[in-house]
Amino acid sequence: MARPDFRALARERFTSPTRRRGFLVAFEGPDGSGKTTQRKLFKTWLRSEGHDVVTTKWNSSDLIKPIIKARKEARALSPEEFSLLHAADFRHRVEQQILPALWEGKTVIADRFLFTGLARDAARGLDLDWILKLYQPLLWPDLVFYFSVSSDTSSRRVTATRVPNFYESGRDVTNVDDPVESYYRFITRVIREYESLSVIFNFLTVDAEQPMSRQHHQLRELFRQGEGRPWSTWNEDAVAEWLALGGGRAAKGGA
Amino acid sequence: MSRGQGRIIAVDGVNGPAIVKAARAAAATIPRATRAGVSLWDASGLFGDLMIAPPAAGSPSARTLVLVYAADLAFRIRWEIRPAVDEGKTVVAAPYIATVVAFGRAAGLDAAWMEDLLAFATRPDETLHVRARPSANAGGRSGFVEFGRECLEAISPAAAREIAPRTLAWMTEAARPPRRVSAARRPARGR
Numbered sequence: 001m002a003r004p005d006f007r008a009l010a011r012e013r014f015t016s017p018t019r020r021r022g023f024l025v026a027f028e029g030p031d032g033s034g035k036t037t038q039r040k041l042f043k044t045w046l047r048s049e050g051h052d053v054v055t056t057k058w059n060s061s062d063l064i065k066p067i068i069k070a071r072k073e074a075r076a077l078s079p080e081e082f083s084l085l086h087a088a089d090f091r092h093r094v095e096q097q098i099l100p101a102l103w104e105g106k107t108v109i110a111d112r113f114l115f116t117g118l119a120r121d122a123a124r125g126l127d128l129d130w131i132l133k134l135y136q137p138l139l140w141p142d143l144v145f146y147f148s149v150s151s152d153t154s155s156r157r158v159t160a161t162r163v164p165n166f167y168e169s170g171r172d173v174t175n176v177d178d179p180v181e182s183y184y185r186f187i188t189r190v191i192r193e194y195e196s197l198s199v200i201f202n203f204l205t206v207d208a209e210q211p212m213s214r215q216h217h218q219l220r221e222l223f224r225q226g227e228g229r230p231w232s233t234w235n236e237d238a239v240a241e242w243l244a245l246g247g248g249r250a251a252k253g254g255a
Numbered sequence: 256m257s258r259g260q261g262r263i264i265a266v267d268g269v270n271g272p273a274i275v276k277a278a279r280a281a282a283a284t285i286p287r288a289t290r291a292g293v294s295l296w297d298a299s300g301l302f303g304d305l306m307i308a309p310p311a312a313g314s315p316s317a318r319t320l321v322l323v324y325a326a327d328l329a330f331r332i333r334w335e336i337r338p339a340v341d342e343g344k345t346v347v348a349a350p351y352i353a354t355v356v357a358f359g360r361a362a363g364l365d366a367a368w369m370e371d372l373l374a375f376a377t378r379p380d381e382t383l384h385v386r387a388r389p390s391a392n393a394g395g396r397s398g399f400v401e402f403g404r405e406c407l408e409a410i411s412p413a414a415a416r417e418i419a420p421r422t423l424a425w426m427t428e429a430a431r432p433p434r435r436v437s438a439a440r441r442p443a444r445g446r
Contacts, residue, residue: 062312064323067304078333080375081299084326088319096313133371134322244363245316245410 006240013103013248014231014239021231022102023051024139025223026113029147030187030194031168032157033208034215038147039111041216042223046107054101056093058112064089075166079124079173086117087134094139099242113141115197123189124173137237143226145219146203151188153209158183261291261340263377265351268385269423271296271398277385278349291339291346296399299330306395306402314409317362317418324355324399325372332376340377350399351379353426358403361421362414384430389419 014021025042027035039055046053059065068085071077077085101108114135121131132138149157158164159180166172169179170186198205204222206215242248264285266278278293297303301323305315315323331348339346352373359369390397395405400419407415 063305063308063315064319066308067301070304078329080329081326081333084322084329085301088315088322088326091319091322092313092315095316095319130371130374133368136368241318 004243006243007236009243009248010236010239011231011233014235020105022105023107023227024098024102024110024141024143025107026110026115026141026144027147028112028115028119028144028194028203029208030149030151030154030191031164032154033147033149034157034212035147035208036111037212038145038206038215038219039109041212042219043109045216045220046109046223051107052105053107053109054097055109055111056097057110058116059086059089061089061092061096063092072165072167075172077167077172079121079126082124082167082172083117083121083126083131083134086121090114090117090135094238095242095245095247098139099239099247103239103248110141113144114138115144115194115201115203118197119190119193122193123170123186128193137241138234139238140232140234142229142232143223144201144203145222146194146198146205147208147215148194148198148205149191149208151184151191154187154191155180155184158187260343261289262345262381263336263340263351263379264345264347265353265379265382266347266349266385267351267353267357267382267426268387269354269357269389269398269400269419269426270385270387271393271401272390273385273387274349274354274398277383278347281383282347285345285347289343289345291342291344292335293347293349294331294335296350297327298335299327301327301330302399302402303396305406314406316410317359317403317407318364320403320406321355321359321364321369321372324358328352328355328373328376348379351382352376353382353384353429354399354422357422357425357429358400358418360425361418362403362407382430384426388423 027039029035043053043055059068064085068089098108117135118128118131122128164179164183169183171179171182174182174185176182176185206218208215264281266274266281268274275295282290282293305323336346336348356366356369360366389400393401395402400422404415404418407418
């Protein structure tokens with residue numbers, strides 16, 4: 001039997017004028033930038049607008065998350081291992097959660113996406129090109145909201161109620177014992193990487209030092225402007241690989 | 256990985272128990288003064304943890320398995336391989352790079368992607384290919400290819416059946432010396 005043309009199937013599904021296509025929105029930014037609060041408000045609004053919404057969070061797969069968690073607690077991860085395991089978690093979620101939802105025409109909100117891996121791992125001194133390769137075949141979001149805050153604001157908000165943990169504060173790479181001081185240094189590097197990525201990948205920047213309601217209304221506006229964007233054919237490889245694994249079985253059968 | 260005076264002998268194949276046996280035999284031939292022992296698959300315990308994940312967590316794809324293999328290899332290099340090499344010793348890595356690259360190719364992954372992914376691992380000084388065919392009944396704990404086969408079973412039984420023989424075929428292909436071009440057929444190098 002001839003092998004199906006999975007790229008053509010992907011194009012057909014995501015460019016059909018007769019159905020709402022899956023739409024992927026990523027929320028990115030340093031800790032303490034208020035992403036999660038905005039993500040929840042945004043999700044509620046999207047639902048009120050009739051979208052079927054699915055949320056996925058960074059490092060959250062049932063398969064890989066427990067493995068990472070145990071090693072983080074033991075402080076047993078090198079930057080390379082840290083990076084590779086997060087990429088494995090991401091890939092598993094792409095295959096098990098994100099692409100199935102997009103295929104069904106749902107709107108997926110990603111509370112952190114691969115850019116988190118790029119920013120944090122580059123801040124740990126790894127080569128950006130190598131990190132980017134871990135995430136291939138790449139799945140690009142339709143929109144990336146970047147919540148921009150200064151290192152001072154991020155540090156103040158994060159350390160107001162808790163002590164940042166070992167990896168969160170970058171103590172594995174800063175050689176600074178004090179978690180608060182280490183966090184400040186590390187998040188400064190992470191923000192620098194985010195700012196570069198923001199230019200390269202056309203993030204939609206939200207000033208996260210503004211009042212919450214203003215940020216939320218800005219998100220609505222940016223989403224309305226962006227929701228008509230055509231599907232990016234850069235995503236064909238990722239969707240085709242997932243289809244080859246048996247993804248979208250029902251849909252391929254004509255559903 | 257920076258390199259000391261030591262050596263890496265890779266032992267690759269698709270039959271986990273046979274790889275271990277060949278690795279121990281190879282290590283026994285190394286003079287005691289420079290012998291560092293054998294670095295085995297899953298020294299990090301990552302795959303052991305994957306084995307006990309609940310079925311609802313879903314089965315990892317070949318690409319996810321290659322990423323986890325790379326993480327395990329990074330761990331082995333950090334704790335077992337690099338220290339030995341830096342001390343001027345000879346370490347046997349079983350399996351090393353060839354097994355996972357052949358596995359990935361057998362599963363349809365791009366060879367260049369895997370080469371880039373594994374760029375952190377120093378190429379071995381010597382590679383021994385274990386020709387033993389895959390054991391049909393071996394469980395996932397016996398080796399990487401066996402584990403991969405079990406995982407793929409949940410995704411595509413047909414692909415799972417083919418993965419070990421195809422991995423062996425890719426490994427054989429990769430081990431073949433480059434074809435010689437005779438002098439008469441060599442293109443002229445300018446005038």
